Amino acid sequence: MSSIKAEIFNSKYWVRGNDINGLENLLEANLIECEFSILDKLEREFKAQPPEYAAGLTVLWLIEESHLALHTFLEDGEVSYVELSSCNMEKQRRFHVNMLAIGEEFGILKCEGGDFKKDEEDIDEGLVKLDLDVY
Numbered sequence: 001m002s003s004i005k006a007e008i009f010n011s012k013y014w015v016r017g018n019d020i021n022g023l024e025n026l027l028e029a030n031l032i033e034c035e036f037s038i039l040d041k042l043e044r045e046f047k048a049q050p051p052e053y054a055a056g057l058t059v060l061w062l063i064e065e066s067h068l069a070l071h072t073f074l075e076d077g078e079v080s081y082v083e084l085s086s087c088n089m090e091k092q093r094r095f096h097v098n099m100l101a102i103g104e105e106f107g108i109l110k111c112e113g114g115d116f117k118k119d120e121e122d123i124d125e126g127l128v129k130l131d132l133d134v135y
Helices: 020-032 089-106 120-126
Strands: 004-016 037-045 055-062 066-073 079-086 108-111 128-134
Touching: 004 089, 020 037, 020 055, 020 066, 020 079, 020 089, 079 089, 089 108
Parallel strands: none
Antiparallel strands: 004 079, 004 108, 004 128, 037 055, 055 066, 066 079
16 A cells, blocks of 8 residues: 655744734735635634624635635734645745735734744744645
8 A cells, every 4th residue: 555645834823903904915915926726715704702802804715725714813902813724835935935024014923933033044934844644
């Protein structure tokens, strides 16, 4: 029986800011610029729980290479969580590099591996490779 190696790369970001539409547009533009193939997009607004909190929003992009998710936590000081999972390391890396520039505008607080860093040698720190041997 032969085996194949399943690989997926994952990047996670915490972003502060109240321009959710701007962040959503920048994320989608980043996907397109990195040549990810967008298959579908789903948006879902959640009612505030409890009512004194702000409503939340989740946006999912189904891409040929996996998915991108944006989750807002507006009740928590307008913080959003962004996660990209992809089987294409080069596209994932390009997306991550672009997030460095977006981070200056949108205030990325953390990425996988700790505090958000802009140095070239730290770019790969934000990429997590998940391996699984499939038989």
